[in-house]
Amino acid sequence: MTSSYGLRGRAAVVTGGTRGIGRAVAGALAAAGALVCVTARDAGEVRRTAAELGGIGLAGSVADAGHPEELADLVLREFGRLDVLVNNAATNRPYGPLMEAGAEAWREAFAVNVEAPLRLVQCAWRGWMREHGGTVVNVCTEGAGHVGPHIGAYGTTKAALLHLTRQLAGELAPRVRVNSVSPGLVRTEMARFVWEPDEAEAAAGLPLGRIGEPEDAARAVVWLVSDAAEWITGADLLVDGGTRVRAASGPGAYAVHERLRRVPEI
Ligand SMILES: NC(=O)c1ccc[n+]([C@@H]2O[C@H](COP(=O)([O-])OP(=O)(O)OC[C@H]3O[C@@H](n4cnc5c(N)ncnc54)[C@H](OP(=O)(O)O)[C@@H]3O)[C@@H](O)[C@H]2O)c1
Numbered sequence: 001m002t003s004s005y006g007l008r009g010r011a012a013v014v015t016g017g018t019r020g021i022g023r024a025v026a027g028a029l030a031a032a033g034a035l036v037c038v039t040a041r042d043a044g045e046v047r048r049t050a051a052e053l054g055g056i057g058l059a060g061s062v063a064d065a066g067h068p069e070e071l072a073d074l075v076l077r078e079f080g081r082l083d084v085l086v087n088n089a090a091t092n093r094p095y096g097p098l099m100e101a102g103a104e105a106w107r108e109a110f111a112v113n114v115e116a117p118l119r120l121v122q123c124a125w126r127g128w129m130r131e132h133g134g135t136v137v138n139v140c141t142e143g144a145g146h147v148g149p150h151i152g153a154y155g156t157t158k159a160a161l162l163h164l165t166r167q168l169a170g171e172l173a174p175r176v177r178v179n180s181v182s183p184g185l186v187r188t189e190m191a192r193f194v195w196e197p198d199e200a201e202a203a204a205g206l207p208l209g210r211i212g213e214p215e216d217a218a219r220a221v222v223w224l225v226s227d228a229a230e231w232i233t234g235a236d237l238l239v240d241g242g243t244r245v246r247a248a249s250g251p252g253a254y255a256v257h258e259r260l261r262r263v264p265e266i
Pocket of ligand 1: 016090
């Protein structure tokens with residue numbers, strides 16, 4: 001086994017690859033020798049990131065009609081293969097009590113967080129993986145295991161994505177491995193409203209004493225898509241600094257939810 005874990009020359013798609021966890025995953029895959037394609041809605045950021053990585057990119061929402069097909073076509077045309085898919089792009093809207101969740105925002109959350117990952121797997125499967133094999137990682141969240149204030153829609157979509165991961169693992173074996181990574185609180189834009197107000201307090205609530213960095217989650221994703229994890233499918237890898245351990249140790253111990261309670265608006 002080389003340090004590239006068998007990723008050299010493989011073609012990888014990372015949705016939401018322009019910042020945060022997705023950017024760290026894309027950078028780590030490129031460093032391991034993979035050919036990388038990133039997506040995001042901001043076209044300028046896509047161009048900039050693709051250039052930094054020596055890869056390619058496609059601008060648009062993963063939930064746009066035709067986007068998954070366009071993405072698979074682009075990668076197959078430019079790289080001639082599509083071995084790795086990282087479904088990382090997500091929305092944490094609508095934020096607030098479920099009783100106030102509107103129909104359109106609810107549908108959009110499921111379109112981005114659940115349906116798009118499925119459509120992308122379908123396109124990768126038809127275009128390459130059914131014949132040649134491949135690996136998929138869906139980025140879920142440690143929080144999907146909890147009932148928390150304000151994030152009911154997000155948690156529900158991520159719980160669905162966890163099950164989608166297991167279902168696809170069953171349906172696509174042995175050709176394709178499908179796993180998930182569930183991060184805890186990570187220093188990114190999406191979670192800024194949770195960690196920024198008092199990072200020291202957020203860190204103190206975690207057994208490992210600090211919030212996560214995008215690279216913490218990225219290393220787990222890259223390991224799971226690599227040959228180092230060749231006998232692993234249908235698994236969910238928690239990368240949470242011990243959040244779940246703390247959550248299991250009694251009422252009031254789940255510090256992230258205490259913080260969310262104090263942040264009614266994002
Ligand atoms: N940060 C955390 O604490 C944390 C914890 C648990 C799980 N996660 C999960 O980790 C993943 C990455 O989150 P992050 O914290 O790294 O977020 P982030 O820093 O906000 O980055 C999100 C990335 O996704 C892109 N994106 C957002 N919506 C998109 C859409 N509809 N279509 C295509 N691209 C889209 C963004 O670019 P554009 O805005 O230009 O589209 C950006 O590149 C998500 O699945 C999230 O649920 C994060």
